[in-house]
Structure formats: C-alpha cells, structure tokens
Amino acid sequence: MTSSAALEIPEYLRVRPIEVSPATVIGWTRPEPIGELDRSCLEALRPGDYEIYDEKLANYLDEAREIFIRSGVSGMLRSGDLIVAVYTANGDLASASAGTYLHCVTAMLPIKFVLHAYLGEPTVLVREGDIFYANEARYGGIHNPDQMAFMPVFHDGELIAWTAALAHQPETGAVEPGGMPLSARTRDDEGMKLTPIKIGENYRIRRDLLDMVVNFIGRAPRMQAIDTRARVTGADRLRRRVQQIAAERGNGFVRGLLRELVVRAEQAARRRVAQWNDGVYRTAVFCDTIGRETGLLRASLAAIKKGDTITFDFTGTSPENDSSYNCFPHVVAAHAATFLYAYAFHDLPVSNGLLAVFDWVIPQGTIFNASPNAAISNAPLVNCLTLAAIPKVMAQMLYDSPSRELIGACNGNTTGPVVFSGRNQYGIPVAEVDAAPMNTEGQGARSDLDGVDAYGFPWAHAGRAPDVEETETEYQVLRLYFRLRGDNAGFGMRRGGAGSETALAVRHVDAMPWNQRSRNAKITCALGLFGGYPSSSCFGIHVRGTNLWEKMARGDPDVPANTVELATRRAIAGEYRFEHPSRPRRIGMNGDLIVHLSGGGGGYGDALLRDPGDVVRDLKCGAISDWTARNVYRVELDPATHEVDAVATERLRAQARRERLRRGRPWKEFIAEWSKLRPSDEALGHFGSWPEGTPDPGKVRSWL
Amino acid sequence: MKRRITENLDIDTGSLTWHCHRCGGALGPASANYKQGCLIDARDPREVWRPLIEEEYNFSYDPEWMRLVEYYCPGCGTLIELDVLPPGHPIPHDIELDLAQLAKKPAAEEE
Ligand SMILES: [Zn+2]
Numbered sequence: 001m002t003s004s005a006a007l008e009i010p011e012y013l014r015v016r017p018i019e020v021s022p023a024t025v026i027g028w029t030r031p032e033p034i035g036e037l038d039r040s041c042l043e044a045l046r047p048g049d050y051e052i053y054d055e056k057l058a059n060y061l062d063e064a065r066e067i068f069i070r071s072g073v074s075g076m077l078r079s080g081d082l083i084v085a086v087y088t089a090n091g092d093l094a095s096a097s098a099g100t101y102l103h104c105v106t107a108m109l110p111i112k113f114v115l116h117a118y119l120g121e122p123t124v125l126v127r128e129g130d131i132f133y134a135n136e137a138r139y140g141g142i143h144n145p146d147q148m149a150f151m152p153v154f155h156d157g158e159l160i161a162w163t164a165a166l167a168h169q170p171e172t173g174a175v176e177p178g179g180m181p182l183s184a185r186t187r188d189d190e191g192m193k194l195t196p197i198k199i200g201e202n203y204r205i206r207r208d209l210l211d212m213v214v215n216f217i218g219r220a221p222r223m224q225a226i227d228t229r230a231r232v233t234g235a236d237r238l239r240r241r242v243q244q245i246a247a248e249r250g251n252g253f254v255r256g257l258l259r260e261l262v263v264r265a266e267q268a269a270r271r272r273v274a275q276w277n278d279g280v281y282r283t284a285v286f287c288d289t290i291g292r293e294t295g296l297l298r299a300s301l302a303a304i305k306k307g308d309t310i311t312f313d314f315t316g317t318s319p320e321n322d323s324s325y326n327c328f329p330h331v332v333a334a335h336a337a338t339f340l341y342a343y344a345f346h347d348l349p350v351s352n353g354l355l356a357v358f359d360w361v362i363p364q365g366t367i368f369n370a371s372p373n374a375a376i377s378n379a380p381l382v383n384c385l386t387l388a389a390i391p392k393v394m395a396q397m398l399y400d401s402p403s404r405e406l407i408g409a410c411n412g413n414t415t416g417p418v419v420f421s422g423r424n425q426y427g428i429p430v431a432e433v434d435a436a437p438m439n440t441e442g443q444g445a446r447s448d449l450d451g452v453d454a455y456g457f458p459w460a461h462a463g464r465a466p467d468v469e470e471t472e473t474e475y476q477v478l479r480l481y482f483r484l485r486g487d488n489a490g491f492g493m494r495r496g497g498a499g500s501e502t503a504l505a506v507r508h509v510d511a512m513p514w515n516q517r518s519r520n521a522k523i524t525c526a527l528g529l530f531g532g533y534p535s536s537s538c539f540g541i542h543v544r545g546t547n548l549w550e551k552m553a554r555g556d557p558d559v560p561a562n563t564v565e566l567a568t569r570r571a572i573a574g575e576y577r578f579e580h581p582s583r584p585r586r587i588g589m590n591g592d593l594i595v596h597l598s599g600g601g602g603g604y605g606d607a608l609l610r611d612p613g614d615v616v617r618d619l620k621c622g623a624i625s626d627w628t629a630r631n632v633y634r635v636e637l638d639p640a641t642h643e644v645d646a647v648a649t650e651r652l653r654a655q656a657r658r659e660r661l662r663r664g665r666p667w668k669e670f671i672a673e674w675s676k677l678r679p680s681d682e683a684l685g686h687f688g689s690w691p692e693g694t695p696d697p698g699k700v701r702s703w704l
Numbered sequence: 705m706k707r708r709i710t711e712n713l714d715i716d717t718g719s720l721t722w723h724c725h726r727c728g729g730a731l732g733p734a735s736a737n738y739k740q741g742c743l744i745d746a747r748d749p750r751e752v753w754r755p756l757i758e759e760e761y762n763f764s765y766d767p768e769w770m771r772l773v774e775y776y777c778p779g780c781g782t783l784i785e786l787d788v789l790p791p792g793h794p795i796p797h798d799i800e801l802d803l804a805q806l807a808k809k810p811a812a813e814e815e
Contacts, residue, residue, distance in 0.1 A: 277709075277809075278802035286790060288769060296769070296790060306802075396799050399710050447711065487753065487763075493711075521761060523770035524788060530711035531783035533772070536753045539761035567757050578759040605711050606783040627754055657781025664743025664776045674746060677792030680768040691793050 009120050011035040012255070013090050013159060015112045022138045022372050023364060026330040028112040029105055029355045031092045031262050038088070041256035042263065050264075053245065053257050054095070054349070057086065060241035061097035068165050068234030073226045075170060075433055080462035082167035083107055084234050085350075086242060086258065089159050091115050093352040094258035099462030101341035101350075102380075105334040107148050107166045108352060109140020110196045114150075124198065128154035131200030131232055133213070135172075136193045138372060142331050143379045144172045144193050145179035149231035151239050155246035160254045163242065165234030169227055170433065171220040174377065177431055178419055182292050182517060182584070184324040184375035192216035205232055220431070265353030269345055270308035273357050276401045280304050281393040284316070285385050285527065288683075289519040289582045291323030291378070295686040296523070296679060297367060298693055299385035303393040310397075312336065312390075313361035317368050319695035321686045326370035327379035329362040335386035335459075342461060344394055344406050365695065380459055381517065387413050387458055388525035391444065395529045404447055409490060411451075411458040412441025412499045413526040414538045414599030416517035416582070424476045425508035432475060434504065434596065436482055439465040442489050442497030442600035445532055450614075451497030451601035453484050453623070465500075476512055478505040480548075481561055485536070485597060486622050491632050492532030492603025493610050498623055499535065499598035501563045505548055506588045514588050516540060518581035520599055522683070532603030533632075540581040541567060541595035546574035548591050563595055607632050608653045612644045705811060709799065712777075712784040713738060717807045729779030737797040742775035742784055746791070767791075 012035045018027050034042070065084040072078060080099035088094055091112040093104055114132055118124035134140075135147040148166035152159050172179040174191035184190050192213070199209045210228060217224040246254045281303045288294055300316030312332075320326045333355070345354050362369045367382050388410045395407040415438040421431040441458055443451035457463035468479050480503040490496035506512045520526060521539040528534050541563070551559055551572065560566035570576065572593070581597070588594060615635045618624040620642060629635050634656045636648035665673070678690055688694045706714040706723065714723040715734045722731035722738040731741030749765035749772055756763045773787040773795065787796060 278805040280800040282796045282798050282800070284787075284789070284793065284796050286770075286788070393798075396710065400707055491752070522766040522768075523790065524765065527788060528786070531774075531786055533752060533786070534788055537761070537763060537765050539763075564756060564763070567763075578757065578761040580761065608783070631754075632752060657776075660745065660774070660776045660781045660783070661743060661778065663745045664774075664778070665745065666743060667740040670744040670746075671795070674744075674773075674795075675792055679790040679792070683769050683790060 012037040013115060013119060015090055015115050018116065020113065020116070022328040023369055025109045025113070025140050026333055026360055028109050029330065029333055029352060031266060031352055031356050032090050034259065038255055038259045041252045042259055044252055045256045045260060049253070050257065050260050054261065057095050057257070060238060061086065061095060064165070064234050064238040064241070065097040067237050068167070068230055071233045072167065072230035074223050075435060076168040077227055077230065079435060079439065079464050081460040082165070084165045084238060085163070086238060087111055087162040087164070088258045088262065089161055089255065091162060092262050094261040096350045098350060100460030101337045102142060102334040102459065103146070103166050104337050104341055104350060104352065105330055105355070106140055106142050106146065107164045109330060110134040110148065111150055111162050111164065113139050114196050126152050126159065127201070128152070129202040130198055131205060132196050133199035134194055134196040136195050137328055137331065137376055137379065139195055140330060142334055143180070143377045144190055145169050147228070147231065149235045151235045153239050153242045155243050155251055158251050160246060160251050161242050161258055163235045163238040165231045167227065167231065169224065171217050171223065173216045173218060177219055177421065180377045180517065181324060182378070184377055185322055186375050187373050190324070190375060190377045200232065203236070205229065261349040261351045262353040265349045265351045266356040268348050269354045269357050272345070272403060273305070273310060274308040275403065276305055276397050278306050281396040283389050283392040285388040285392070285525045286523050287384055287519050287525050288522040290321055290325050290686050292582065292584055293685065294522060294580055294682065296683045297325070297382065297385065297686065299389050301389040301393055303397060305397055309357050309359065311359040311361060314366065314368050315361060315363055316693060317363070317366040318686070318693050319688050320365055320367050320370040320374055324375035324378040325382040326367050326374045326376050327382060328376065329360055329369050331379045331383060332362055332368045332386050333360060335383040336390045338387065338459065339390045339394065343408055344398065344403065346406070381416060381519070384413050384519060384525055387411070388527050392527055392529070407529070408446050409444030409451070409496060409529045409532055409602030409604050410525070410527045411444050411455065411601050412535065412599035413458050414499065414518060414520040415441055416519065418504065418514055418516045418594055418596045420475070420477070420512055420514040422476065422512045423509060424474065430475060435463070436465045436471070437500050437502050437596050437598035439463040440500040441598045442499045442535060444601035445490065445492055445494035445496045445528070445604035447604065450495050451489065453489070453497040454500050455497050476507055476509045478507045480505055480593065483562060484622065485600065486562065486564065487625050487628050488536045489600035489623055490526070490528045490533045490535045490603030491607045491628065492528055493605030493607065494532070494603065495610070495618065495623070496528070496535055496601030496603050499600040501595065501597045503563070503566065504594045504596070506590050506592045510590055512588045513585060514594060515585040516581055516583040516596065521580050526599045526602055528602035529604045531606040533607065534602050535600030538581055538597045538599050540579045540583055541593070542577045542579065543572060543574040543593040544589065546572050546591045546593055548572055548593065563597065566595065608634060608656055612646065612649050616642050616644060707806065712782055715801070715806065720803050724777035724779055724782060724784065726782045727777060727780035729777055731777070734801065734803055738799070739775050739785070739795055743778050745774050745776070747772040747774055
C-alpha cells in the first residue's frame, strides 16, 4: 500500500513516507517535520495567544466530549472510555479531552494514513464536509471494538485541522459476542474491521454506508447505529468550534496554535528527560493467561535513556501465539502512553510532541509485533504487561531527578470483567459487562503517598463504576456485596490502593449465561517498587446450588459480607468452585453466586519501614488483617485497642531483619541453586524455550 | 559524593560503588548489578499472602509459577528490591547507569 501521489500535495499536508504495515505505522507517532507555512504561523503568534486559546480549545474539547457521551448508548462510551481530539492539518495530535490516554497514540494514525494514501488519490480525495470512519488495528487502532470518526476541518477552502472522536464498542460481529473473542485464532474470527473509509460527505453520514456498518453488527445493530452517529456528532461539534476560531482569528492562527501545542510539549518533554540519569533500565514482567488457557507470557523491557531521548526495547518478549492475545507495535506505545501522559508528563499539552522523545524496538514475531493475520482482539489484555513494565523502568529512571514525585507503582492491572447475558427480569435480552470491579482497581503507591483505594480502571482513568441499585434494577442479578478487598493492596512502606470484590447472585430468572476474562491468579504483573510487594491474587469463585434466598428470607445473620468470609466459613450451602478468573461461557442458575475480584496497586518500599500508626489505620479500615499486621509489617499491637507497642514492634522488626540475613544467600550461592529451577510444564506451554523464550518451531499458527 | 539512586540505593560517584541508603554498607561496583552485593532469598508467595483455604486457588499465588526474589542489604537487612519471577528465571540487571555522565552531574539538591 503506497500513496499514488496522483495530485501534488502541499508541504503542510505531507506526512512521513512509510511503507504501511501493522509493524510500521508506529513511525507516525512522532510529530511531522515543521514546514514553512507552519513555521511562519508559529512566528506570527502574539504573546498571550497560546495561553488564551489553549484554554479555549480545552473547553471546546470538553464540550465535544460531553456531547459525545450524551449522544451514545453503550456502556464503555457512557463511562468515558473515549477520546475527543484535534490535530494539525498533517495529522499531529495537538490537544485532546481524554477518558483514556491510549488513543492519544491510536486515534492519530488513521488520520495520517488518509493523508498519506487518499489525499492525492483521485478516487477518494479529502474535501470539506467529509466524514471518515475506521476500526482496523492494521491502520493504527488497538483492536476493532475501538471505532473512530474523524473529519477534516476546512475554512475558506483550506484544510487547517482534523478532529476525531473514538470510543470502545462492545460488539464487533466477531465469532463470539462481546468484541474480544477468546476463541479467535486469526483476524478472520474477529468481525468487522473497517480500513479508514469515507462514511459521509457534505457533513452528512451516507445512509448506504451506515447501513453497511450496522449490518456487520448483527447482535446489537441499534447500539451500533446510535454510537456511530455519536462519534460523528462528537467530531463534528469540535469541527465547528475550530472553524469558529478560524473565523475569529484566521487560518494561520489555527495552524500556529495547533503546531505550538506540539512544539511546546516536545520541548518540555526533552528538557525533562535530559534531567534524568543516562543508562539502561530493565525489567521482566509476566502474566498467567493466554486466551482460554493458563500459561506464562513475558514482556522483557530495556529502556535506554540517553540525553533527551528514550528507546523502549522489548527484545526477549514472548513469541506470538495462536490466540487473540497479540498486538501490533503502536498498541504497545498506546499502553505506555497511559503512564506517560498520566504520570511522568501529566502537566504537558496532550499532544504527540511528547512522543518525539521515544524510539521503539519491538521484534517481529512477538506478542507485541504479531503477524498481520494474527488475532489481536485481546490486545489490551496482553498489554497488562506493558502497563506493568513501563512504570517499573520509569521509576528507576526518575527517582534521582526533580521528577521523583511523578513515579508510581503499577495500578491494579487485573480486571477482565464478568460479562453476562440472557433475558433480564423484564424479559428483555441484555448483554452487559459488570463494570463495577473493573472500574475500582487500586492505584499503585507513590514515593510519598499510599495508592488510592478503588481508584479506577487502569486502561481508562475516567471509567466509573455503575451504581449498585441501578444494576439490580436493570439486570437479573443481586449484588451480595461490593467492597474494598482486605489484604489486597500491595504491602510496603507506602501501600498500594485496595481493589474491590463483588459477588453477583443470579436472581429473578432461571438461568443466566456468563463468562469472565481475567488474570493475575498464579503470578501477578501488578508490581510494587523498591521492595514494595505486588497486590494479592485475583481468582474466581462460582458457588452452585446455594440456599442464599432461604437464608435471606429468614434474615440469617451469617450471610457473608466479603469473599474471605464466604470462602472460609461457607455459611451459604452449595458447591464451591475456586478457579482461574479466565472463565469460558457457562450458565449460572438461579441463586448461583459469581465472585469477581479486582486488583490492588503495587506497594512501595520495605514494609518494615511503614509507620506503625499507618499499619493501625490499615487494620482499622479493613485494608489488612491482623495476620498481615503481625507477619508482614511486624507490628505488635493490642488486638482489642489497636494500641501499638513501639518497643515490641522495633524488636519484631529487628528480628525480621536478622531472619532475612540468615535466610539470604550470597549471589553465587543463590544463582547456583536458583538456576536449577524451572516453572511447571503447564506454565511453559506457550513460552517457547526456557528461559530464552525462543519460539517452538513445532507450534504452527493457524493463519500460516 | 553519594547520590540517591532509588529509595534504598546510593552510588558513591567518587569510588563508583553501590551503597545501601539506610546503613551506607557497600554493595559492589556501580558498573555491576547491585543484586550481586545483596543477600538473596527466593520466597514462596504463601509466606506473604497466607492461603486461607485448601484449594488450588486459595488467596495466594502458585509457587510453581511465581517466587518473590528478595534482595537484602547484607549490613542492615533492609529489603532493597524484589523481583516477581517464575522459578529459575534469570535475574534482571535492572539499573545500569552511564557512570561517566553520572559523575559529571552536579550534586542533587537533597540527601
Ligand atoms: Zn543497609
């Protein structure tokens, strides 16, 4: 695929020439070189222009986001898992209102593709009033549930900017409902994948093309029709506002303003990076789930920092596999962006100027640079590894710098939600994600603060948990409990925020189909920092044939209020199944209990250095158990009054340090024993050779 | 002169050696992995998260899949760092600084 370049493209609309492929579009994450026109527009900005109009633009972006949310209907869109953004005429991200920073990377690339391939293509062209639409990861998206509308902004006949609106759609017409099929083996199992196409002209959506899109989404056509219009509505409102600025101040002003946002972010990012110590920072992180199976996957990351640039080198990452747990390189950059935009560079304009400082080395044939035909619909799940690796290396890089307060341990990083369907109590067919635990994971601890309990959804910071009463009113479930998890937040000098736990009981109906797609049960990637522990295991419980309704009708006082009580006291009769949280579709019968755990944030620093007063506070609020206070934090206290015995605590902690010195082995002695170990065969099914991770030539992928 | 490199580690930019931030004890040359100067224990995760039930999934992690590899200061027993690794996995050399650049840097404002 190359540009036909049939028409002469002016300099200010050119993008870097790229041989377009899923492995190469990451090259468009960098800002385009500044052309003569943009340079003269930058120079024409007057003092105060940037400050005033940056703010004005931010208001317009928030307005467009609000209109987008109110126009849409699906859950992820309504909860804010989206972006509305404005771009320079040649496709650089200038500013955004983001509920997730993932799409700072991914919503930009299809725009650059259109500029590259269609601007000069006489059969397509880019004209005033055009509306483009895309959801294909090969052209810059994450996975096909993420659909975007984008529009060129013309004023006085000149193309001066682009706008876009993107949100996750829960249905894609794939081989399974829900848009992220666990059984997908190739791209052909994953449903609708639209290359960037023109879905509208003259500011109107074309009915024939909308019908085509809706026709792909047979399980939820109405939802698709409404949300497609919502995306266009969001992009179009912003288009009008940019035209309004052009009418007030001129086209050159808009060009200058948008370019300035990119330039300022790049300059500030380079200044900040230059303050950090040059060197190589490495980590290896693991997850325990590949599609429907358990198995080890590894991300190896070396961050090479030199001067004002950083190279993220993922050599050593696991080979691509025959499931949908794969992705393309720009998707790794998108997941890195969730940390970079939210933490290390949170105060910069949300533009791709920041991305100028990063280079990416992501070897082909790995889970992060899969073959073009690989299934990739669970790309966000396999990138739990990126969400773990980036904060770890960045903490090592930033600690000895003025940016120390910007580091943070990994957020919960666990939840794949329970998804349920069937008919609700009113007989209406429903399909819903239980977004409660997923939007209440714990935040990682900071150098100076504990993590926030139930802070949100690590992939999309704006996500909000649904109201319990509303869920029970609308769906065929009772929420037995929904609360913070005890002993879940990563232990440490600063503790992580606690994740949540919930138990759903199937109610009002005889049966309810459900499934779950999660991880971090056998090994975790919700890591701590500098001696802080990761958060605790996330597994699943299914209790069949319960007597829950009888107990509630009798008003029994021993109905469990949390998962530990449920699992250890077994006051509810029934058949208990403790299982991996990646659970294929099954039927829950009336009264069955489905327990879903979300993850806490990683801890920070040696737990023996936590202030005993803070440990008591944790104990009082249920964040930790007596056992943890005594055995992990080594605090001696009165069980009744929670009064700390400071002298005994210091004695316990000194004893713990002596125990470490007795148990610990010098390097050579340790390595001699350690290197003889290997994980169970079950764990290594998709790992490749141990420990190198070289692909097993005997495993043939089904798309070959 | 010492620079604080992480929560628990310093580097002496004169002698180019790692040191424990808590007790100042030396942990070997700064060009090498500081973990080589630590005492190391690969812990069963069930020592930190106690199994509450006798099931395959029991509120802890699976020691066949995961160990907590802890690095202690041999002087004071501070937990300097920990890695979450499958049993036998090579130990990451996590911080390898450009020591020539580090030595040229002005002193940090604190510590
Ligand atoms: Zn020490």
